[in-house]
Amino acid sequence: MDKSSDTMASPKNDGSVDDNNGVDYVVHYKIPAKEKAEAEAGYVELIRALTTVGLASEVRRASKDSLYVFVKIASSDLLQKQIYRARLQDWLHGVRSASPNHDVAKTLESEPVTEAERLRLVYLMMIKPENEGGAGLTENAGKWKYVDAIFPLQNRAFNKEWISNWSGKWLLEESEIHDIREKFGENITMYFVFLRSYLRFLVVPSAIGFSAWLCLGQFSMIYTVATCLWSVIFFEYWKKKELDLAVQWGVRRVSEIQQPRPQFQWDYEQEDPVTGEAVRVYPPMKRLQTQILQVPFALACIIALGSLSLTAISLEIFINEVYNGPGKQYLAFVPTVILVVCTPIMSTGLMAAAKALTDRENYATVDAYRAALIQKQFVLNFMTSYMPLLFTTFVYLPFGHVLIPALDFWRRTAQTITFSKAPLATREFQINPQRISAQMFYFTVTAQIVNFATELVVPYVKQRALAKAKEIQAKRSEENVHDNPEETEFMKRVRSEYEMDVYDVTEDYREMVMQFGYLNLFSVAWPLAPCCFLVNNWVELRSDALKIAMSCRRPVPWRADSIGPWLQTLGVLSWLGSVTSSAIVFLCSRDRDGERGAASNFTGWGLLLSILLVEHFYFLAQIIVRTVLDKLESPGLQKERKERFQMKRRMLQDHLGQDVADKAAAPGIETSEKITRASLEEEARLTSIRGRSSPAEIFWQHQQGMQETIDVGRMFITQMDTKNGKQAGAAQPSPRA
Ligand SMILES: [Ca+2]
Numbered sequence: 001m002d003k004s005s006d007t008m009a010s011p012k013n014d015g016s017v018d019d020n021n022g023v024d025y026v027v028h029y030k031i032p033a034k035e036k037a038e039a040e041a042g043y044v045e046l047i048r049a050l051t052t053v054g055l056a057s058e059v060r061r062a063s064k065d066s067l068y069v070f071v072k073i074a075s076s077d078l079l080q081k082q083i084y085r086a087r088l089q090d091w092l093h094g095v096r097s098a099s100p101n102h103d104v105a106k107t108l109e110s111e112p113v114t115e116a117e118r119l120r121l122v123y124l125m126m127i128k129p130e131n132e133g134g135a136g137l138t139e140n141a142g143k144w145k146y147v148d149a150i151f152p153l154q155n156r157a158f159n160k161e162w163i164s165n166w167s168g169k170w171l172l173e174e175s176e177i178h179d180i181r182e183k184f185g186e187n188i189t190m191y192f193v194f195l196r197s198y199l200r201f202l203v204v205p206s207a208i209g210f211s212a213w214l215c216l217g218q219f220s221m222i223y224t225v226a227t228c229l230w231s232v233i234f235f236e237y238w239k240k241k242e243l244d245l246a247v248q249w250g251v252r253r254v255s256e257i258q259q260p261r262p263q264f265q266w267d268y269e270q271e272d273p274v275t276g277e278a279v280r281v282y283p284p285m286k287r288l289q290t291q292i293l294q295v296p297f298a299l300a301c302i303i304a305l306g307s308l309s310l311t312a313i314s315l316e317i318f319i320n321e322v323y324n325g326p327g328k329q330y331l332a333f334v335p336t337v338i339l340v341v342c343t344p345i346m347s348t349g350l351m352a353a354a355k356a357l358t359d360r361e362n363y364a365t366v367d368a369y370r371a372a373l374i375q376k377q378f379v380l381n382f383m384t385s386y387m388p389l390l391f392t393t394f395v396y397l398p399f400g401h402v403l404i405p406a407l408d409f410w411r412r413t414a415q416t417i418t419f420s421k422a423p424l425a426t427r428e429f430q431i432n433p434q435r436i437s438a439q440m441f442y443f444t445v446t447a448q449i450v451n452f453a454t455e456l457v458v459p460y461v462k463q464r465a466l467a468k469a470k471e472i473q474a475k476r477s478e479e480n481v482h483d484n485p486e487e488t489e490f491m492k493r494v495r496s497e498y499e500m501d502v503y504d505v506t507e508d509y510r511e512m513v514m515q516f517g518y519l520n521l522f523s524v525a526w527p528l529a530p531c532c533f534l535v536n537n538w539v540e541l542r543s544d545a546l547k548i549a550m551s552c553r554r555p556v557p558w559r560a561d562s563i564g565p566w567l568q569t570l571g572v573l574s575w576l577g578s579v580t581s582s583a584i585v586f587l588c589s590r591d592r593d594g595e596r597g598a599a600s601n602f603t604g605w606g607l608l609l610s611i612l613l614v615e616h617f618y619f620l621a622q623i624i625v626r627t628v629l630d631k632l633e634s635p636g637l638q639k640e641r642k643e644r645f646q647m648k649r650r651m652l653q654d655h656l657g658q659d660v661a662d663k664a665a666a667p668g669i670e671t672s673e674k675i676t677r678a679s680l681e682e683e684a685r686l687t688s689i690r691g692r693s694s695p696a697e698i699f700w701q702h703q704q705g706m707q708e709t710i711d712v713g714r715m716f717i718t719q720m721d722t723k724n725g726k727q728a729g730a731a732q733p734s735p736r737a
């Protein structure tokens with residue numbers, strides 16, 4: 001025991017970060033002035049719940065109306081148990097091929113605890129429902145509505161080294177991938193590896209695109225075929241690659257260990273007819289009724305965003321290609337301004353609707369919920385990103401003349417606005433085949449530069465400004481919270497990390513997947529696009545690293561064995577690419593002979609297009625049927641599931657003994673209190689032996705045990721009463737002698 005706790009005490013083998021005073025998570029707890037009594041009761045319950053599952057806590061004042069509760073796992077012994085249990089569970093779910101060694105110390109020796117593993121387990125201890133042995137915390141919901149945020153602290157030393165390593169390097173190296181995985185978990189590492197593979201693959205279409213630009217010009221069939229082939233190869237390569245990574249990282253099938261959603265509401269409990277397990281059921285038909293609402297939702301998206309784009313596009317065509325009067329160069333910005341102002345407002349509204357709809361669909365697991373939400377987001381993004389280009393390809397180029405009524409409308413409107421009797425200076429409308437190239441230039445160059453600014457620069461500046469403003473405000477109102485002198489720096493950092501944005505890896509995936517779509521669907525109109533993407537992504541790899549390290553809160557290091565729903569999206573886009581690129585080539589290459597838009601062309605391309613559409617509709621139907629069939633269980637699968645379930649239960653009993661298994665499943669108050677006290681006594685003893693304590697030890701000695709954390713927190717809450725901040729400014733109690 002002594003020996004193992006010694007090895008655990010060294011900073012290397014318990015995954016804790018010294019620089020962070022050993023803090024695993026920070027819980028930001030709000031105390032709204034009007035609901036103080038309720039918040040105080042909730043606070044007491046919070047500390048009790050944390051202690052019950054074996055987490056030690058320290059409380060500090062965050063601001064004039066909130067608290068920070070610092071959380072760490074109570075003892076190295078409990079950490080070891082948690083790790084052993086989690087690894088055993090992985091093995092039972094088929095994630096690991098070998099069972100962990102009975103001797104916990106040996107398991108840890110052969111496979112040391114990483115920061116990611118530790119943080120993931122502690123997070124699970126906090127958020128798992130109570131019946132599964134967790135504290136059942138949720139952010140801003142239900143009985144934990146005052147818990148505003150739960151986040152780990154950044155490992156500054158690692159981040160600094162990681163970022164400074166980037167200079168003078170072309171791509172991520174294997175050793176770095178290993179480091180990112182240990183610090184940020186497989187979910188984020190998967191994104192970086194995906195981005196790296198995509199970046200490497202981009203070299204091929206860049207080279208093809210560059211030579212096509214030099215020798216073949218736009219709308220080249222050879223280029224289309226080459227990119228289609230490339231996208232199919234990339235898609236198939238990545239499918240293999242992610243499987244390979246999952247096996248290498250020991251996370252294969254990890255997506256099957258599904259994390260239950262705390263918001264899930266079930267109608268009744270039922271025995272699984274196959275395994276006999278009790279399962280909570282929400283009738284699928286009931287869910288389907290809500291899912292049907294997706295149809296009007298998609299229609300609303302198409303109508304709202306479609307009419308917005310139509311307005312902007314026709315106005316833009318009118319100003320650029322028909323209007324010939326004064327101020328043309330300034331007026332040209334009007335449609336862009338309309339789009340820039342209205343698109344985010346509409347998308348935000350529709351996004352909120354998508355979220356509400358997904359909430360109502362009431363999914364049982366976090367993964368299913370996320371996948372459903374991403375699907376809806378994809379519809380929205382598809383509309384906002386590709387609509388202008390699709391419009392040009394399928395309406396403007398082939399049927400340009402149908403726009404004439406719309407253009408007349410703008411002409412009349414302009415006439416009315418200007419009150420002029422003289423006819424507006426216009427020229428005859430002619431379809432401009434270069435329009436699609438100009439749009440592609442906008443989406444590949446301008447939009448990506450704007451994105452770089454909004455993704456990295458704006459949040460960083462915003463966070464800095466906000467922190468500064470709060471500091472000034474606090475000084476002026478003299479309600480400044482006084483930290484313990486030795487903790488000032490640390491508390492300042494915690495506050496600044498709290499102000500940061502929450503990192504969401506889906507945002508980064510979305511950006512890359514949409515870019516992949518531009519490349520496949522439209523780059524034939526401007527073959528230099530892949531070169532621009534190559535440059536952008538080289539920067540992206542660095543700026544995304546910078547974003548995670550500097551301008552976002554540290555994300556919870558989840559595991560992942562795939563890029564998830566994005567894989568399917570990639571497949572769809574790669575298939576759609578073959579349709580649109582060939583249509584663009586067909587419509588535009590002929591246009592150079594001057595026959596463009598003529599009605600005589602209609603039958604020819606209409607026929608071709610309908611054949612293509614029907615053929616691809618068939619493929620789409622095939623995909624849907626395949627997905628549905630995948631969800632049904634075959635008798636063989638049922639048998640396997642039953643056997644696996646029985647083996648799991650047997651193994652769990654054999655390995656841990658019924659007693660330990662029960663305890664680990666739902667640790668009672670006594671168990672963990674004993675752990676807390678024992679570990680604190682041990683800590684105090686070690687401190688007295690060493691004579692001098694480290695800052696982290698001092699940090700955790702301010703409050704000893706649950707009751708003191710509760711008392712000090714309640715004292716802080718009471719202090720918040722005093723209006724003039726005389727008492728509120730009082731220093732925090734100093735550590736015990
Ligand atoms: Ca970007």
Ligand SMILES: [Ca+2]
Pocket residue numbers: 455507508511540544
């Ligand atoms: Ca990004």
